[in-house]
Amino acid sequence: MTRWPAEWEPHQAVWIGFPGDPAEWPVGRAAAQQEVAAFADAVAAEGAGEQVVLVCRDAADAEIARDLVPSCVEVVVEPFGDVWLRDTAAIFVMGPGGPEGRNFGFNGWGGKFDMAGDQDIAERLAQRFNLPISDEDWILEGGAIDGDGAGRLITTEQCVLNPNRNANLIREQVAERLRKALAAADICWLGDGLVADHTDGHVDNLARFVAPGTVVIPEADSADDPNRVIFEDAARRARSSGLEVIRLPSAGRYEVDGDIAPASYMNFYIGNKIVAVPQYGAENDARAVEQIAALFPDRKVAGLSSQALLRGGGSFHCISQQIPLSV
Numbered sequence: 080m081t082r083w084p085a086e087w088e089p090h091q092a093v094w095i096g097f098p099g100d101p102a103e104w105p106v107g108r109a110a111a112q113q114e115v116a117a118f119a120d121a122v123a124a125e126g127a128g129e130q131v132v133l134v135c136r137d138a139a140d141a142e143i144a145r146d147l148v149p150s151c152v153e154v155v156v157e158p159f160g161d162v163w164l165r166d167t168a169a170i171f172v173m174g175p176g177g178p179e180g181r182n183f184g185f186n187g188w189g190g191k192f193d194m195a196g197d198q199d200i201a202e203r204l205a206q207r208f209n210l211p212i213s214d215e216d217w218i219l220e221g222g223a224i225d226g227d228g229a230g231r232l233i234t235t236e237q238c239v240l241n242p243n244r245n246a247n248l249i250r251e252q253v254a255e256r257l258r259k260a261l262a263a264a265d266i267c268w269l270g271d272g273l274v275a276d277h278t279d280g281h282v283d284n285l286a287r288f289v290a291p292g293t294v295v296i297p298e299a300d301s302a303d304d305p306n307r308v309i310f311e312d313a314a315r316r317a318r319s320s321g322l323e324v325i326r327l328p329s330a331g332r333y334e335v336d337g338d339i340a341p342a343s344y345m346n347f348y349i350g351n352k353i354v355a356v357p358q359y360g361a362e363n364d365a366r367a368v369e370q371i372a373a374l375f376p377d378r379k380v381a382g383l384s385s386q387a388l389l390r391g392g393g394s395f396h397c398i399s400q401q402i403p404l405s406v
């Protein structure tokens with residue numbers, strides 16, 4: 080029987096993309112590299128059998144990475160265009176014989192960022208680590224979905240039903256493909272994702288499973304939060320789908336160089352023994368860590384700077400992809 084494990088279930092490894100392309104990181108590249116290294120170091124420091132692999136686009140970036148992380152972090156070179164491996168690497172389910180990669184099509188987030196290396200990085204990484212992989216003939220990014228390991232899945236209409244992804248598929252067809260590829264028996268369709276999210280509303284910035292049937296969704300506490308209506312609509316839809324909803328702090332109105340940016344504490348990464356929570360120098364940073372820690376009493380919950388990473392459009396969840404452990 081095939082199953083898509085929840086992120087809090089044991090991992091054998093996690094792949095983390097390492098920022099390097101100066102064209103993609105014209106401002107704050109060194110700071111983004113340091114934030115990713117700190118993230119990799121934090122996951123590796125907790126051990127628990129989760130091998131941490133930093134994926135670099137070339138040898139020069141790999142040299143920088145090796146100087147920033149401890150020797151227990153493996154550094155490899157596999158060329159890619161953009162750094163967000165949550166979306167370009169395979170999504171791993173647990174099959175009868177162990178982890179199996181699902182290699183979905185990728186079109187640069189609806190044709191906005193079409194970069195060499197992103198279309199085949201999933202296959203190359205799977206081959207490098209001797210993991211089986213199979214192709215899916217439609218477009219889906221890992222950040223667009225989240226699962227609870229028990230057949231429940233959340234996603235957004237804005238992204239997955241966007242005509243810039245699969246114009247020939249209607250909702251029922253997408254749902255059937257999700258069921259076949261990821262054993263999704265129960266799909267909760269949220270509406271829009273965060274304002275200014277160039278991914279067209281990835282759910283991992285909006286709502287995340289933290290237990291079977293339980294999701295966390297931000298709650299705005301300031302009048303100028305650009306996502307106030309979006310959060311409330313997501314919470315209503317989730318409850319209507321039978322999910323338990325826990326509200327967590329919003330990062331509020333957050334700007335980069337005068338423009339609204341999709342800062343979200345929902346972009347946390349759940350490792351075997353650690354939860355890494357993005358921090359933005361915002362008022363609710365500490366409160367977000369405290370409340371997420373209450374949801375994961377068996378793990379260390381660490382707030383880590385993600386301000387430079389956000390310049391590229393994402394954070395720790397976006398930049399990582401876990402491989403489940405056979406148990």
